[in-house]
Amino acid sequence: xxxxxxxxxxxxxxxxxxSKKVQVxxxxxxxxxxxxxxxxxxxxxxxKSTILxxxxxxxxxxxGEIYVNKLEVRKWDVQELRRYVGIAFQSAPMxxxxxxxNLSLPLKLRGKALENPETxxxxxxxxxxxxxREAKELSGGQRQRLSLARTLVNNPSxxxxxxxxxxLDTKASQGIEELIQRINKERSVxxxxxxxxxxxxxxVGDETWLIKDGQLVEGAPTKQFFSEPKDxxxxxxxxxxxxxx
Amino acid sequence: xxxxxxxxxxxxxILALFLSNAFRLGLGKDxxxxxxxxxxxxxxxxYILKFVFGFDHPFVIIxxxxxxxxxxxxxxxxxxxxxPYAFWKIFLTIAVVEIITQGFLLGLKIVPAEPQYIIxxxxxxxxxxxxxxxxxxxxxxxxxxxRREEIELVLSLGGSVKQSIFPILKQSIRAxxxxxxxGQKTIGLVQLPGMMTGQIIAGADPIQAVKFQxxxxxxxxxxxxxxxxxxxxxxxxxxxxxxxxxEVF
Numbered sequence: 001x002x003x004x005x006x007x008x009x010x011x012x013x014x015x016x017x018x019s020k021k022v023q024v025x026x027x028x029x030x031x032x033x034x035x036x037x038x039x040x041x042x043x044x045x046x047x048k049s050t051i052l053x054x055x056x057x058x059x060x061x062x063x064g065e066i067y068v069n070k071l072e073v074r075k076w077d078v079q080e081l082r083r084y085v086g087i088a089f090q091s092a093p094m095x096x097x098x099x100x101x102n103l104s105l106p107l108k109l110r111g112k113a114l115e116n117p118e119t120x121x122x123x124x125x126x127x128x129x130x131x132x133r134e135a136k137e138l139s140g141g142q143r144q145r146l147s148l149a150r151t152l153v154n155n156p157s158x159x160x161x162x163x164x165x166x167x168l169d170t171k172a173s174q175g176i177e178e179l180i181q182r183i184n185k186e187r188s189v190x191x192x193x194x195x196x197x198x199x200x201x202x203x204v205g206d207e208t209w210l211i212k213d214g215q216l217v218e219g220a221p222t223k224q225f226f227s228e229p230k231d232x233x234x235x236x237x238x239x240x241x242x243x244x245x
Numbered sequence: 246x247x248x249x250x251x252x253x254x255x256x257x258x259i260l261a262l263f264l265s266n267a268f269r270l271g272l273g274k275d276x277x278x279x280x281x282x283x284x285x286x287x288x289x290x291x292y293i294l295k296f297v298f299g300f301d302h303p304f305v306i307i308x309x310x311x312x313x314x315x316x317x318x319x320x321x322x323x324x325x326x327x328x329p330y331a332f333w334k335i336f337l338t339i340a341v342v343e344i345i346t347q348g349f350l351l352g353l354k355i356v357p358a359e360p361q362y363i364i365x366x367x368x369x370x371x372x373x374x375x376x377x378x379x380x381x382x383x384x385x386x387x388x389x390x391x392r393r394e395e396i397e398l399v400l401s402l403g404g405s406v407k408q409s410i411f412p413i414l415k416q417s418i419r420a421x422x423x424x425x426x427x428g429q430k431t432i433g434l435v436q437l438p439g440m441m442t443g444q445i446i447a448g449a450d451p452i453q454a455v456k457f458q459x460x461x462x463x464x465x466x467x468x469x470x471x472x473x474x475x476x477x478x479x480x481x482x483x484x485x486x487x488x489x490x491x492e493v494f
Contacts, residue, residue: 058401060488078489083403093394095412109404154403 003034005069005158005190006055012063013050024050026214027064032207034157037184037191039205039222041198043237046211048194052160055192056085068158086156090163092147094135099126099146102135106153114153124149124179141172148179152187159183161193165200173197177204198241202226210234255280298360306360310367314339317375324382325480327493331382334479339374342471346370346464355460366464369440373425373465374472380421381473385480388413389494396491406485414481418473425469429462438462 013025024047032038040048053059054066057073066073068085076084083106094102103121104114114120118128124145130138138146144164151159161180165173181204184191195201201208205222210233218231229235258280265272297305318336325331347367349355356362389396392413399409432438437445440461444454484493 056401057488058397058490060486060490074488079403079405082401087401089394089398089401091394093398095395095398105399106402109399109402109408150402 004031004067005034005036006032006192007067007070008051008064009067010064011051011054011061011066013047013054013059013061024214025054025061028211028214028216029064030209030216030219032190032192034190035184035188037181037204037206038193039201039208040192040194040211041196041201041208041237042211042217044196047214048211049162051211052087052162052192052194055158055160056082056087058082058087083154084156085158085160086151086154087160087162088144088147088151088164090166092140092143092164094138094143094146097135098131099133099135099138100131102146103131103150103153105150120149120153121146123152125175139172140168141175144168144172144176145179148176148183152183156189158190158192161191161195163194163196166196173200180204198226198238210237212237294361294364297364301360306363309364310343310371313367313371314343317371317378321375321378321382324379324386327386328382328480329483329493331480331483334483335378335476338378338472338476338479339371341475342374342468343367343370345471346468350464366461369461370464370468373468377421377425377469377472378476380424381417381476382480384420385413385417385477386494388417389484389491393491393494400489400491406482406489409491410481410484414477418477421473422469425466429466432458432462 008028008030011025011028012023014021014023016022024045028047028051040051042048050059054061055068055073057076057078060074068076068081073081095105099121100114100117103117107114117131121128121130126142126145126149130142135143135146148164159180164180165176168176177200180191180193183189193201193204202222205225207219208222208225209219210217210225210231212233217237218225218229218234220230225234226238229238258276261276262273264270265276293309297309314336317339318332321335322332325335328334347363347370350366351358351363356366396409396413400406438458438461441454441458444457445451484491486492
């Protein structure tokens, strides 16, 4: 791949569960091209979210290397890496304070002031009137939009999305989907989106991966992934989920 | 106070035991162990102090203070056993607080440089610092467990380790100082402090006892603040690994 943004090379990661060691990722190798919107699907506990937190070093792999923009993550300046690779969490956590305080946080951490907060809010579809509101009082959908706007303040080249619509209703979820697609197209941001919603993965993705038992079972262009899956485990996974709908 | 009086004072222990038994509080064993430990520990300390005061040599005084700090640090470190080097960081904190406060007391000649003053006042400073360290670590742990998401949010936005933990550190420092501040607000109104009571019982002039007690109140206030702040800033880097990930708790 010419324009590789992220490269995973034989990634392994285990967690301790009491005295037991649980192998969450077991030798994942793959590449994500610049500007790609990648959707990652798989059963609960398969290691999808762990992949995200390894890409901006919120966790460290036990084995293997992860290259972001051709530089191994442990060779980056950690803070610079985390600004280059932004993340939005499922719970859209907010700090105490107003929408403006939360939106300004990334620049405040660098000792700078945010000069055009309204522009960011408008971009994510929030009214500038919300700036003085307590961030924790916002609805789920509004919080998720604010969380995305806050991440965009750092102007990231990569955006990691961890189940960002799973707690939202259909309407709010669709709004966030459209917003993320816009961020991907207009800002050429590479997106790694973990979702449990197969139809969402099919709708928005350029490429899709299936992660199962800590392994990358299949990675393919999204259309091909859903219409002509090659691996038997992918076919089983898709059939199982479709039959349960 | 003669031996008979001491023996009679055990009536209070028997009363506590009786009440624990009557209301089935299940504290009988703890009460007995606590009383035996207190009796043995205090008598041992009494004899040690008698020896140290009689010896009157700086080396013996320093050794005594070191032992007190070691025991205090070991006790407080139980609260932070998940934190790397917690014991040494607490030891260093209490030692620094002791040096600063005694430095002022002796340097400004507020108290005479005699073993009975140095050791008695140090006991109060070290004991108080130990309690503050306990309270601080307890609160820090609870705050981190409660606000882990907030820490990770700041880190994920490119914040430093210090920026991510600072609000929690501040809250834990504040919370650990509240009992000291609240306790001192009602001093003399609700309770007479132990040292002052002791001096008055021993026949000292109450005004003289009050002057000494004031010194101790101010000293404890500053020792508590110093302990919480120094420990906070020494401890927080140990909570993270070199990749700036929250690793403890």
